[in-house]
Amino acid sequence: MSKGRSMAPVVKRKKLAEVEWKVIEDFCKGCGFCIEFCPVDALEESEKLNAKGVHPPKLKSEDACIGCGLCERICPDFAVHLETKESGGERE
């Protein structure tokens, strides 16, 4: 079936949950898993160096994260997690 085109060829990705992306910078050992495997490419290395001398990840932009939680799971160091927003609803 051919795709119609009047719609721009975009993919919309909605936030899965009202969550805030958090990093415990000093826990990060710099493996880069979260950046590599983020499905929406929301993360990048930050400029700063942490206590272990690596660049912990940061969000590319405020609303880049859709809250899928893969980074939280794949981080071997418990450095990255999602936090339920105070105002928002339940996580998951």
Add this chain to the structure above:
Amino acid sequence: MESSVRIGVYICHCGGNISDTVNVEKVREAISKLEGVKTVETVDYLCSTQGQGKIKSGIKEYGINRVVVASCSPQLHLATFRRAVSEAGLNPYLLEMANIREHCSWVHDNIEEATAKAIDIIRGAVNRVKYLEELHPIKTKVKREVLVIGSGITGIQSALEMADKGYQVHLVERDPCIGGHMAQLSETFPTLDCSYCILAPRMVSVSQHPKIKIYTMAEPVALKGVPGDYVVTLSVKPRFVDVDKCTGCDDCTDVCPVEVPDEFNMGLTWRKAIYIPFPQGVPRAYALDLDNCLGLEPIACGKCMEVCEPKAINYDMQPEEIELNVGAIIVATGYDQISPNDFGEYSYGMHPDIVTNLQFERIMHFGFHKPSDGKIPRKVAFILCVGSRALQERAKEYCCKIGCMVAIKQAILLKKAVPNVEPWIFYQDVRADGKGYEEFYARAREQGTRFVRGLAAKVLPANDGLIVKAEDTIAGTPVEERFDMVVLSMGITPRPDTEEVSKILGLHTGPDNFFIEKHYKLNPVDSTKEGIFVCGCALGPKDIRESVEEGMAAASRAATFIGLGELATSPEVPIIDRAKCDLCGECIAICPTAAITITKSTITVTPVACITCGACVPACPREAIDQRNVTEKQLIAQIQGASAGETKEPKIIAFIERKTAYASLDLAGTRRLGYVANIRPITVPSCMRIGIKHLINAFAYGADGVVFVEGDDSPFAGEKLLKHVGSLKKELREYEVSPLRLQSMTTTIPQYDKTVKLFETVSARVARLGKITPEERGKIKEKLET
């Protein structure tokens, strides 16, 4: 030659078609003198009942046990005469035809030359029949199962027909659900039935039919085996949803965070990365669109699986390959619309209210709202032939066949839904050639649809709508009107992977890139390959009724093909002398269909796979292979016979591949295209059947040149034949024969003029080399005998 051989030769006048140019009586005299010939008769029309009666009585009266019919092309009458001799109790393979009409009388003017040629041709045939053997077709079992590729209305119809006839059907669909384009349509012309309402019951029948197995998200990737016994490899993409467990509850789509334009609604709405193409889809199960899903390696989101209560979602599904063993294949892969993006003058994509006709089908389904603001349009322009009937690179030359009627239908429906609407149709000419179509067209006019003859030149988005600029070619005045919506009737194009499918299945496509049928008129749903049938829009644009007809026709043809449960194949297969064979594998290397195999240190030929090309015979370094009905003895005898007679010009033996090349030469005859008379055609299964031994025999017994004519569709056309000819030329040098005396070409049926031109060229070239002197021939003969 066996002394028991008693040859009867029957020469046809063909009511002057032959006898006007060939001195039949002289021929009769010459042939009568040949060894083993018991009777030579000339008949006015040999193909007539009386003519056939002559042959039959000859068999009975004179004990004739080999028959030569010198008449027209065997492509016309071989079956006729075979039937005749077999009615007289003679094995049909003991008959040989000498074509002295298409290959002789029709292409030459000089009676003397034509007569000499006819004698040579018949002498060759007489020599050959001395060695003919009784043969019987080889029978093979066929699988009484059929594969239907594509599950639009055509494929559905084919599948149902086959299944109802009792055959097991495997229905393959690339999308997650069956139904095809018809499921997208609102109502159908000219009856205004609800498209989905008439399609749905058939979809349900297919899904519930005990003889139909549906494979969605699957496509064929390889074809092995032989007609009647095909093995098709299907590649099945993972759906990631267990069809049996899915209840269609929609929980998964609710949580899916990804939205992409909905293909089924032509991008007018959004769907999720896990979706069902349309709510009543069959099978009624969701599918995960891996291209848009956040990812499974590793699983990034996983929400749909979390919420799926029946645990139907399984991210670990893997692509599968399934092998199906079927007797026949029906290809019903359908069509696509061409892309509106190539037609900038219509500003598609610049304004949401410029839509394609297929999009408009969906808009009608949703209630005639404009995509831009959801309001009901008051004035709608339908522009026909966008990308059809135009000699532009971006467009198709052919007519889309349904655009007129679709636009008329849409205008009628629009008018019905929005009584005060103004539909305008911009057309070149309205083609309403189906049953009830003209009436339908009239109805639209009566209801107030404006028909403007003249294609729109431009569509421009304006502040308060869309401006269409056109020229009314009847009034001869320019038109510039404001519309609320513009509907573009898009041209139709083959599916983009048609070429790929044709390669996989071994089919052919035409200049329009649709599949081609075996015969445009007489075999409209047979493909170019045995046991494979094509139907519906895979062959070209069609409306629903025609598609259904073809679906039924293809089913009927497939049923005929596999219905008897067995196939008779030609006995002209290679025979291997196992005492001589050292299993070197040369024959296997040259065989184009892998019909020869070595298993457990014996070599075997699979008759049904064999295309009887004979290439393996000269390829065998140990001369361990011979071919039935084209045996070495038969072939050499024929070559010697055809080479024998004297000619003024140097004599050329032309080995004609028996299908395409032969038909091409026949066509030259039919068109009375005269050419040099020193050509002596000998029919061969393929030019690869001819080895050095045959060439040398020709040169030793009277030929001065040899030409190979191979059909362009032969598996050897190109590289392989050139290589073969190259090595033959090298070998010719060893016999001190100039390699320039051997030429080859490939041709197609319509290129008969090219074929004939080659004869002229070769003839001239050989003439420059001169005839081979009797001394030289003596030497060649000596070498041949040692």
Add this chain to the structure above:
Amino acid sequence: MTVLQEFEKHPLAKYLRLERFPHIWCEGCGDGIILNCFVKALDDLGINMDKLVVVSGIGCIGRIAGYIKCDSFHTTHGRPIALATGIKLANPKLTIAVISGDGDLFAIGGNHFIHAARRNVDMTVICSNNFNYGMTGGQFGPTTPLDSYTTTTPYGNIEHPFNLVHLAAAAGAVYVARWTALHVKRLTESIKKALQKKGFKFIEVISPCPEIYGRRNKLGKAIDTMKRYRQICEIRHGYDPAKAEITIEKIIVGEFIDIEKPTYGELLQKQFLTIQKR
């Protein structure tokens, strides 16, 4: 906010001995992911942490027991399964998970592994397979691939490695699965399944060891190994474990075995009831 305060907000914080973090494992080590997934599985299942015992052996992954906030035992080399057998049999109400390495479970502890599997003692055994002895500096072990370089195979390994899933299946495990550190959600689900199932369950987790094994065998950084997993892993549930040997070109992952078989404890209970009746 202190690091500890930040850490307390981690959704899995309540399952961890926070004061012991950051853990000792190297950058990109799969052991951290195994811990993460294991703890996530506990969270998902709502497991009673007072009734869970994690037993580990010696080696890098051996430290895992000390990071989880439950009763935990970091035992001697190779003995976690034997020790866990004692715990489980003495208190059948406890849920037992043994998490250890390839060397610990299959070299020095190989005998305990096969016998516990045979006996079908109710426990979940998770093996972090990083193909070498990481903590002692990278010696070869029972899973080291042929030709690999380690400090004790300086000219390449000439020992054929174990195919752990085949071994487990042959020894009688009722659940046998293999994943890599990349398959985080699948691994989590697999752990959940194993923890809920009765009998001897085995999950092999192929895990990057970038600093020790990876460096010596020029496998690049952990992320390269993880990307390679993405390329070469093939999920095949129900695949014959005998044919699931790990090669450079392919790692078959998935659930190989999932059967029901009475556990040692259940058979004993049955016997107990028979004896009681006599």
Add this chain to the structure above:
Amino acid sequence: MRVEIRIGGFGGQGIIRTGLILATASCVYGDKNAIQTASYGPESRGGRCRSEVIISDEDIDFPKVEHPDILVAMSKEAYLQYVDDLKENGILIVDPDLVPNKRENLKVRMYEVPATKIAEGLGKKIVANVVMIGAFAAITNLFGLEHLKESIRHNVPKAFIKLNLTAFEKGYEYGKSLLKS
């Protein structure tokens, strides 16, 4: 008073069981102390087999038999091997069918009890040891008869208690008859 008893034979004759019956009779059912030790070869059946019992009114310190007061020999091998260890004037009980060609001039009190034959007469050769216990009881008078019977009941399979008690009686009668003669 400490009495040391040695019973010798081959595996399968119930030699060890004999020792245990005697020890049980004296220390569980009687009020003496008793110790039983045994030694046997690695074979399950037919190998050399020895059971030793020490009976004492006092605590038994050294638990091994050095010079038995009583020797029961139920095989030729046992006879030859142990007869010299027997104390002067000690009691020697032999099964004459299994121990032919006995040495002369021994300073012992010898009794011949054809226990195996008597047992065969009862239909079960296996109870030869209990026949011997019966004769032993009659000859030595070391045990209360009831204690021995209790001990037999305790030490043999339930189904064979009756048979064993009959064997005991037969042996006892035979022992008594030997004393009379």
Add this chain to the structure above:
Amino acid sequence: MTMHREVLTGKHLMQGDIACAEGAIAAGCKFFAGYPITPATEITERMARRMIEVDGMFVQMEDELASMAAIIGASWAGAKAMTATSGPGFSLMQENIGLAVMTETPCVVVNIMRGAPSTGLPTEGAQQDVMQCKWGSHGDYEIIALAPASVQEMFDLTIECFNFAETYRAPTFLLADGFTGHLWERVVIPSREEIKTVERKKPIVPADKYVPFKPDEDLVPPMACFGEGYRVHVTGLTHDELGYPKTTDPKIQHELVNRLCEKIRKNSDKIIRTYKFMLEDADVAVIAYGIPSRSSLNAVKRAREAGIKAGLLRLITVWPFPEKQVEELSNHVKAIVVPEMNCGQVVREVERVAKETPVHFSSKIGGEPHSPSEIFEVIRRAAKA
């Protein structure tokens, strides 16, 4: 068959091994893991039969390494746990005996000693593992080992072993020789009420206040078991009071190892049991344990009959070594005789403690215990010297 009880009160003729098993059951043993080995097999067999009857758990493991590991696990799961073996198996257990010491796991290991080294003399008794028992595992530690000399003691001292193990949270050994293990003798089993059993000390603070390896005044920390909600971490590594590995702090290692030794040493008065016979006026003291002590008793009696003032000190507790008792004795006897069924193990301890007092050693190996006359001869020689 009527259901057996935990305590088979009454008079029995029992084999040493069986009495040991019955002692364990009477002491409250609910977990036995073992691997068959002569001459301890009868214990394993008895346990296989009996544990199920008393709602206990028996498991025959794949080897002795596993058996030892299993009882440690079982003990942490709250069960009184025991294993039984002989020399070769005992060697295999050494690794995890160290773990039991380090993790302060109460458990009982029975070693029915046989001739050694290696597979040695399987069916014959010996006393060759006394030093292995003390020093067999790597490192410095203290354990408790009792040596029975009669079937009654096989019963009684097994109970005692459990009581010590539970009191001091240390692996405790019943070191019997194969002769005693296979001896049949009368055992009098008292009523359940008369049998004194000890249960391990449990924490009295809530989980969040509990420090798993913080000792009380007796140097023994209260023990919370798995599943009781205290969420204890146990490691064989040097650990702090929380139980967490601390391998880079020398002070922690020093304190931990010293406490593990001291909790036994400081309580040795409560642990050490001896039996004294005619020692008040003795010139020659025989110090013996296990089956040789019975030959010795007979020899001492004979010596007294022969006019030699001999006496016997029987060591019921072999480890910790009764230094005080031996030292006192050495101060007032002229000579000491030590018979052992080995080439000299406890005699070294005696010599170490006795200092100036001459010690005469009588070695007997090959399976047979010393005969009284052999020991008498040594006493006679010692008295003359």
